[in-house]
Amino acid sequence: MQSFGEMQSMATNIFSAYASVAASMMLYRSMVNDIIPEPVKAFFYSTFNRFFESFFGRFFGKLSTHMTVVVDEQNGFTRNQIYDAAEIYLRTIINPDAERLKANKSTKQKNISLSMEKGQELIDSYKGYQLKWQFILVEPDGDKGRFQSEKRYFELTFDKQNKDTVLNDYLPFVLSKAKEMKENERTVKLYTRDCPFDDNDDDDGGGKGGGYWGCVNLDHPVTFDKLAMDPNLKRSIIEDLDRFVRRKDYYRKVGKAWKRGYLLYGPPGTGKSSLIAAIANYLRFDVYDLELTSVYSNSELRRILLCTNNKSILVIEDIDCSGQMHDRERDTESAHEDSSNTRLTLSGLLNFIDGLWSTCGDERIIIFTTNHKEKLDPALLRPGRMDMHIHMGYCTPEGFDVLASNYLGINDHHRLFPEIKRLIREVEISPAEIAEHLMRSEDVDLALEGVVDLLKQKEEEKKKNEMPNDQKMSYVEEHISDEGVDQGKKRKFGRFVRDLTKFRRRSSSGIGKRKML
Structure with a gap:
């Protein structure tokens, strides 16, 4: 039988061994945590658990981890x-x-x-x-x-x-x-007011229409690559869109509604509607097409716009054709006669664009289009309402390259390209006009020759318009054959040219121009 001293010595040895093992385990654990990645540890842990379950589960039942x-x-x-x-x-x-x-x-x-x-x-x-x-x-x-x-x-x-x-x-x-x-x-949707049918198949019910909006699928094939516009302008638009969609937290931090306004202005046929479709396809945003002529009061406008979804584009085309939108002084003069809720005013539209009502939605884009930017009220154009003004100009040589690639599949040089690009620099012609002539023939040479003829005709018209009046009369006399045309008709035609010239001069000076209501 062991003495008390021997038992005490044995206990001391066991405690010392335990302390040594514990210290070693702590050191080992620290090294494992510092050196071995977490996924590797998880793998070994999972493997050990499976072994532990299979071995000891025979005796103690399955221990689930x-x-x-x-x-x-x-x-x-x-x-x-x-x-x-x-x-x-x-x-x-x-x-x-x-x-x-x-x-x-x-x-x-x-x-x-x-x-x-x-x-x-x-x-x-x-x-x-x-x-x-x-x-x-x-x-x-x-x-x-x-x-x-x-x-x-x-x-x-x-x-x-x-x-x-x-x-x-x-x-x-x-x-x-x-x-x-x-x-x-998802399929991009095109919404319009009082649509007799609704092609909305979204799981969440799509627009909060409430009877104000109906929709169809927007299957427009246009992309930014297919737009015949200045490459630098195209690049700046894409960069602005990318910056807008990724800055939700930034807009909230600076205290602004998460929205962006674009004004597209320029002559007809320069691709304003195509640009809107390209933006919708690029962002996968639905489009709400609103005609202001069908809205009769500010309260109705507010109800209509509140029934639009986030991640959407509100489009108001040809806003210069809506008389209420460019005559803000009339709103002030007649405010005491008419309640602002009983008719549509520019102030009502502005309140929804950047007033308190503008915060009733996120990630929204507002696009106005116009052929005559100068007719719009300056209050509509300032930053915060229309943040980026995009001029959709006439066709450029770079734009023609895109059109030739889209319509004729020409990505390389053609013998008529130098002549076409020279004429494009000289005259004003819209991409839509060139596209129409490119579609008239499947033969590349015939299609391009038709474009050359069109551009030469434009060049001739430009020269005639730039002539002084006396030269115009001489030009008319030279190009009207005496054969089959009596002198009386020639004089009448000459008077017509003079009257037309006077009318143009008066119109350019602002005299006789019809006042917009």
């Missing part, structure tokens, strides 16, 4: 956003070698989508962690389930130690990724 999150299709009486997001996201990780999949395509979808079959499992990897998704479908039980619908849900299984990462990081990632995929797949 996993957690399962159930994601139901329905959340009460509404759909579960996480379920919908998972359904979209899991398409990206489906194994193409799977033996069984579901194929889906609605009449509105452009492509076929694949989804999981009942009981199928998918393994996903996120930051080195493995997660298992399983699709469960519970069908009604015979006659007892006549009045029940089938139940769908996902089971997401992962290691318990990764709970915080999965709930706080992985699931938000799935939501964000699904939202991005849905935005890329």
